[in-house]
Amino acid sequence: xxxxxxLGDLTIHRVIEEESPLFxxxxxxxxxxxxxxxxxxxxxxPQAIDPATGKLRLAIQSYVIRTPHHTIxxxxxxxxxxxxxxxxWNQKTDDTWERNLAAAGYSVGDIDYVMCTHLxxxxxxxxxxxxxxxxxxxxxxxxxxxxxxxxxxxEAARKETPNPIFEDSVLPILEAGRAELVAADHGIGDHxxxxxxPGHTPGHVAVELGKEEVTAVLTGDLIHSPLQMRYPEISMRxxxxxxxxxxxxxxxxxxxxxTGRLLCTAHFPSPSTGHVTRWGDGFRFMATEA
Ligand SMILES: [Zn+2]
Numbered sequence: 214x215x216x217x218x219x220l221g222d223l224t225i226h227r228v229i230e231e232e233s234p235l236f237x238x239x240x241x242x243x244x245x246x247x248x249x250x251x252x253x254x255x256x257x258x259p260q261a262i263d264p265a266t267g268k269l270r271l272a273i274q275s276y277v278i279r280t281p282h283h284t285i286x287x288x289x290x291x292x293x294x295x296x297x298x299x300x301x302w303n304q305k306t307d308d309t310w311e312r313n314l315a316a317a318g319y320s321v322g323d324i325d326y327v328m329c330t331h332l333x334x335x336x337x338x339x340x341x342x343x344x345x346x347x348x349x350x351x352x353x354x355x356x357x358x359x360x361x362x363x364x365x366x367x368e369a370a371r372k373e374t375p376n377p378i379f380e381d382s383v384l385p386i387l388e389a390g391r392a393e394l395v396a397a398d399h400g401i402g403d404h405x406x407x408x409x410x411p412g413h414t415p416g417h418v419a420v421e422l423g424k425e426e427v428t429a430v431l432t433g434d435l436i437h438s439p440l441q442m443r444y445p446e447i448s449m450r451x452x453x454x455x456x457x458x459x460x461x462x463x464x465x466x467x468x469x470x471x472t473g474r475l476l477c478t479a480h481f482p483s484p485s486t487g488h489v490t491r492w493g494d495g496f497r498f499m500a501t502e503a
Contacts, residue, residue: 217317218486220428220475223404224279226317230290230310232272232483234263235301241269241437242447244455253440260482261439269438271480273335275310276431277317278422280404283325286352287420287431288479292338295381302334310339321352326401328358330433330479331417332367333451337382348385357386358401360409361394363416366453410435410465412458413449419465429475435462437480442466443495466496475501 216227238250258264276287290310297303314321329336340357341348350357364387367379386392397409397418407418413434420431434449435458441447445463452458469476470489476498477486487500 216313221423222281223422223428225422225429225477226277226279226319227272227477227485228275228277228286228290228310228313228317229483230273230275230313232270232274233301234266234268234270236269236271237267238262238269238438238440241450242440243450245440245444245447249444250440253443257438257440270482271437272482272485274479274485275314275339276477277314277319277324278405280402282402282404284319284323285326285328285401285405286324286355287328288330288336288433289327289339289351289382291335292341292351292382294343295338296377297334299334322354324352324355326358327352327355328401328407328420329363330419330431331414332359332363332379332383333414333434334378336433336479337378340382341385348381350386350389350391355391357392358395358399358407359383359392360397360399360407360416360418362397363414363418364392364394366415410461412454412456412461413452415453427474429477430469431477431479432465433479435465436478439481439498442489442498443492445495470496 218225239245261270263270273290275289278285291302291305293305339351342351371379397407400406404424406421408421410417410419417433419433421427422429437449445466446459448455448458466489470491475486476489484501487498490497490499
C-alpha cells in the first residue's frame, strides 16, 4: 500500500517525519509487566521493537486526506527549530517531512485545513515555522481545526506549568485568528468527521473518513503500539487518564473489529495502516502490505 492509497473518492497519504527506535517499552507503558513484554517480544520484533536497542520503534507522521472538496492535513509532527525536552526532538533542522510532503504531491499552500488529534509535541510541530525570529503559520491559507475541549485543557494547564509546545505551535495560530475551535464530533465537508476519544488527553479526537459509511479511521494517540491491540488495558505514560484511555481504546477497537475499515495509526511502524481482528480477549492488527 506504500505511503499513498485510494479509498473510494478519498486519497490518503502518509507523510513521515521519522521512524526510529525511541522509547524503552517498560518506561513508555508503566503498567506493562516485564514478563508480558517477554512473552510478546517474538512477534513485536523487528518492526515494533528494535532488536538492537530493545526500544519501541515509532513512526512520527502526518496524514494528508484529499477529498473531492478539500486537502486536509491531520497532525503535524515535531517540526523544526523548536526547544524540546527530548534530546532527539530538540531544535530539529531536518527536511524529511517537507521532502515527503512534496513527494506526496503537495506544497504547504495546498492545505485547506490542518487538524490536530490532540496538542502533544509530535502532533503540532509543523503548525508553525520560524520566520525572522517569530512563529508564523506554516500553511498560508489553511484553517486550523482544534477540539475546543483540548485547547481549554492546555490553556488551563499552562497557567500552572509553562508549556513551550503550546506557546510556539498553538498560540501563534490562535493569535493569527486562523483557528476554528470545534466540538469533538465536528465534520469537515461530508467526508471527514471527528469523534471524541478521551483518555490520552481530555480533548483527544479520532477521525472518521468516508461519505456514506466509514471506510477508514485515524486513531491519533488513542493507541501507540500493536501490543496495546492485544492488551487494550496497557496505557501509555503520558495518558492524562490511564483508566479512561484503556476504556476508550477497548471500545474503539471493539467498534472497528472485523468491519473492513482501515485503521490509520499515528505511531505504529510502517506500513502503520491495517485492519482489526480478534485475538483472544483482545485484538490483532493485520497490517496492510508495505
Ligand atoms: Zn503522538
